[in-house]
Amino acid sequence: MTEKLRGLIAGARFVLFDFDGPICKLFAGHTAEQVAKNQVRWLEERGLRGLLTEEEQREPDPHVVLRMVDRRHPDSDLVFELEKRLTLQELRAVESAYPTAHVDVLIQTWYALGARLAVATNNSPLAATRYLATRGLSECFAPHIYGRTQDLSLLKPHPHCLNRALSALGAEPSETLMIGDTATDFQAAKSAGVRFMGYARNEAKEKVLRKAGAEVVVGSFEPLLKMLRDRRR
Template structure:
């Protein structure tokens, strides 16, 4: 369900006001990383690079036609875990993500929401399947890095820990000394919802269109917003974390 009815708004308000630690996915809730640098083209170029090395048969047909570069990366890691091939492919993806940063589109209301949450005393962290180098580059460009530093937990070459594995969430919570119940995770993908559920962290889904909303609903998300504006408005009217 979306946070449109009075009951849904109250559920959203409860999620926000209880959170002392806010964990964010990156690509989606904070920005559209590939808004100006097509993810589909990046995925196709990774496939072409593999085929140029004589590895056409390494991917299934659906994997060769994917619009998601992470699908290609996961597929190769599944068949050649901990290999130099995976390491080189991951570095190529990181390079393309870095190229996408200057053209990334900020998610509406994300910047003021981040600054407001920081200003009222909440602690923020990133838990993402993107490269932490990419996250830091984007946040620095937006003058938001200090809101998260040093708590940025992203993709490494050990790809078994990509979400839905909850490791990035666990790392953030452990580093901040926070209980899962005191946190909130904001994400836009089913893997985000699954990771939050496994980690025991309350989840807020962000869906910029109906397709993403349906995917989140199917993954078990019960509070979903189509805009971060109501989150910001609730935060403006809420007491500071820890206040009586």
């Protein structure tokens, strides 16, 4: 695994980070599950709970709830309002978001080594931009922060936000590494033709990534940071 990890970063001139997970735990203060419940409650208050199946109503991921509503009413005012409410929740969550261990220094070290960095996320780019500013990391990424748009069909696993980053950076896919923590991150990276490194906070997330096909999955960025520091020296 060490050699595979070393091989991944050796030719990575461009690095794309997913946001919620690899960079921070966005919903550390109020859980994503609670946000999803609030979405369902908001639909119920408007007599629209029936848009979701009973299983979907228990979905802990607000992005899944949003996507399900969009599938039934694409490009509608309803979807626009629900997405706007999610963006506001993500912006609020920034205040209590918790940084992923070692990632701030990892980002700064990679940037100092000359790598070009971007964020490619299903979260609102406004939330990612605000969070990076609070950590003093804006310079490492700006202006390359690519997130959710009004067209929800372009959320990962669609490679849209990755392709936007590649185009803006002038990056060759073969020289690009994507770091993500979900199966959809891996699928988007595969579609975009870029290499992939999985980040898993726990064993359950690692199993999901492995099942999706990810070969390199780390539970901590510390070994990666050590490799980059050795290279810098």
